[in-house]
Amino acid sequence: MIWKHWPMDISGNEGCTLTGALSVTTEVANSITLIHGPAGCAHHNVSLLQAVHLARDRISMPRIRSTDLKEEEIIFGGENALEEAIRETTRMGPDLICVLSTCVTGTIGDDVGGVCGGDWGIPVLALENAGFLGGGFYSGSLQALISLAGLCNPAAGNGTVNLIGEKSLEYEVEEQYLETKRLLALMGVGVNIRFVRHTSLPEIRRMGEASLNVLRDPGISALGSHLQARLSIPYLDSFPVGMEGTLRFLEKAGDYLDLDSSRAIKTERTHQRKILSKFSQLKGKRIRLDPSLLAPNDREGAFELLDALDMALDPQGFRVPVPDPFPVGTSGLLRLLHRWRRFAHA
């Protein structure tokens, strides 16, 4: 409830489950997401997603439709409208339809699961988060991931890795992905699927073939456990964060995959040193950041850099940004140090 937080909490703990779910479902290639509710619920979210896409030069519109309920459907029930909309949507030839309920359809008790459960010829997933029910943005996206995971089956592991729960609305989402992929490649490990980021239904169905799941961050550990139980795939609970964290990531991934990580770790450590040496101008700088804003992993990542470059925390020092989420891997640190250098006029 917003009045409990002033200023409003704009982290993903609040917000709408619908937006969270959409940030996931719209990433399934050749799928259409149908929002069962008033047109406004779709409009807000399409605008938001499109703005984010455009900022990344992605021109296509998110494939979102609405059942466009009016007062009449609210009074007499919206199930017929939903059925009609699903029928129309199937004619557009998607591989998958995800149906999201909204506040008002949740309130009047439309049986979204029941309607979706009909025989539609393609999978029609019901995500009954109903907007206001059960948390905010994060729970909506988590619920969507869990529902989509229902589309795949257990299989034998092939030594690859799934990347789980990338935050499609995060500013540097592609950079974080490429860095994680680069690090895994140091050990010769490939990415099986991204769950979910431009991922097709046939790819999602192959999720079970990986030997390890790497979660985007520990916030979705529940999903990691769920997948472990369902597909017998163990998980690492975060993308690599910080210098030591990145090396530990390699070590742990190696352990899970039964690979010797020592050479990869050595290569990466050398790479990290080389990068630090480029920022000698930052040595001895007094900087200011607010550690209370950081998650524990991220705090470690920031303090490591302070130590490595002999910088000191000082309330009067240069204020430097620490992005949330913290940038991934060694490349993330490189980008961060560039910004710090600018902010510290070094």
Added chain:
Amino acid sequence: MMKQIALYGKGGIGKSTTSANLSAALSEQGCDILQIGCDPKRDSTRMLMHGRLIPTVMDLVRERGDRSLTLNEVVYEGYHGVRCVEAGGPEPGVGCAGRGIIATFQILEKLGALHADVVVYDVLGDVVCGGFAMPMREGYAEEVYLVTSGELMSLYAANNICKAISRLSSRARSRCRLAGVICNAKNLPREEELVSEFAEKIGSTMIQFIPRDQVVQNAELNKRTVVEYAPASRQAEVYRSLARQILNNRRLDIPIPLEMDDLEALAYGYLRE
């Protein structure tokens, strides 16, 4: 001056029967009456309409889609010129009947339908959400009558409606008040005393005792109000008396709901084994 009254009470206690007979009696006493059934069951005005199920406002909205309705399409003249409206609503188990009531009120408002010497709102028993409290809102019924028998659960429901009234009356502009208690009897021993004491305890008064009588069912089966079907009966005289009481009633109270324990103790005191 226009009088707007609403009857509330436990489901099946006799609100619609009482409303229809009250409207018929008031009309015979020279008043221009509008009775509005606020219930998807649409059974409020059936006896006034001689068994005809009139099209409901929500039926019309559903058929037309748009809101281009006229007054004659929603208001129907029944016994003795009583004008009848049924709100209607969705099929049982789907949609939102409460929103249907709100939409109906907006339409009636737009059509200028809400005028008469007395407007009688007959609301379904289970006031399950805000929509069914619509008649108690600003600008509608200022007088709420509780219909109850001496049965504990009926008193309990009436007491709960007192809570709603006293909550509403704390709003600055609300003029909704409790106008009195109507005992629609189940012919329990000392029922009249019990309901009368209940009414005093919540800070109101019992304005009419209506006995339970077979003639009510006979009239119902003949699709008539008692007032029309058996005008010479004692029961018809009771409804005419109720009409006079309500016309002359000046009491408007903010009720004090009872605690459950007190309510139980009150009912227990009248228990006869």
